[in-house]
Amino acid sequence: MQKIENTENKIDIVAVDRITDEKFVNLYEMRYLDKNGTQKTWSYASRSDPPKAETGLFEKPDAAVIAALHEATGRLVVIREFRIPLAAWLYGFPAGLVDPGESIEDCAKREFYEETGLTLSRIHRVSPPIYSSSGLTDESVVLVYADCTGTPSDQATGSAEDIDVVFVSPEDARVLCERRDIKCDVKTWLVLERFGMSGRI
Numbered sequence: 001m002q003k004i005e006n007t008e009n010k011i012d013i014v015a016v017d018r019i020t021d022e023k024f025v026n027l028y029e030m031r032y033l034d035k036n037g038t039q040k041t042w043s044y045a046s047r048s049d050p051p052k053a054e055t056g057l058f059e060k061p062d063a064a065v066i067a068a069l070h071e072a073t074g075r076l077v078v079i080r081e082f083r084i085p086l087a088a089w090l091y092g093f094p095a096g097l098v099d100p101g102e103s104i105e106d107c108a109k110r111e112f113y114e115e116t117g118l119t120l121s122r123i124h125r126v127s128p129p130i131y132s133s134s135g136l137t138d139e140s141v142v143l144v145y146a147d148c149t150g151t152p153s154d155q156a157t158g159s160a161e162d163i164d165v166v167f168v169s170p171e172d173a174r175v176l177c178e179r180r181d182i183k184c185d186v187k188t189w190l191v192l193e194r195f196g197m198s199g200r201i
Contacts, residue, residue, distance in 0.1 A: 065095040068148040075167035082162040092185035108144040117153030
């Protein structure tokens with residue numbers, strides 16, 4: 001296997017200006033010098049203030065995304081949630097922001113229960129921080145692979161989120177991955193594809 005090394009930054013940051021003043025996410029404009037020394041600008045969103053490119057603090061993920069197998073059924077737990085930017089329903093995994101001082105494991109257990117009414121019984125592994133839309137945001141998430149127990153309930157915490165819990169078999173996963181009439185989160189689609197082919201996550 002070819003050795004993979006970190007490379008040096010290819011840009012010099014001149015300034016980062018905050019454009020909006022919102023609670024959970026803000027728009028920033030970065031002025032920077034590219035590899036040829038030409039000054040350019042880039043607008044992007046961040047949950048961090050200041051954003052991560054300015055501080056270099058990329059280790060702590062913004063959110064946890066939970067891919068869990070239901071112990072009693074052997075099925076993958078997927079949620080169908082109405083997402084405002086899409087004005088449509090999206091198939092995805094339970095997920096949520098990591099609270100200050102909260103561990104990834106505690107965040108995953110809390111968010112999973114809040115969104116499904118199910119309980120995480122075992123966490124198998126946690127990915128490093130990953131990025132799904134780096135042209136738009138510095139937001140990172142970790143994928144938490146786990147087992148779960150219980151019966152789905154939207155009454156678990158009185159959540160106001162519009163969420164349906166779906167238990168997905170490998171055959172269901174294969175069908176979902178082929179459909180063109182639904183919207184699916186990229187991380188979820190990749191795990192569904194693997195689950196559909198192998199029965200494993």
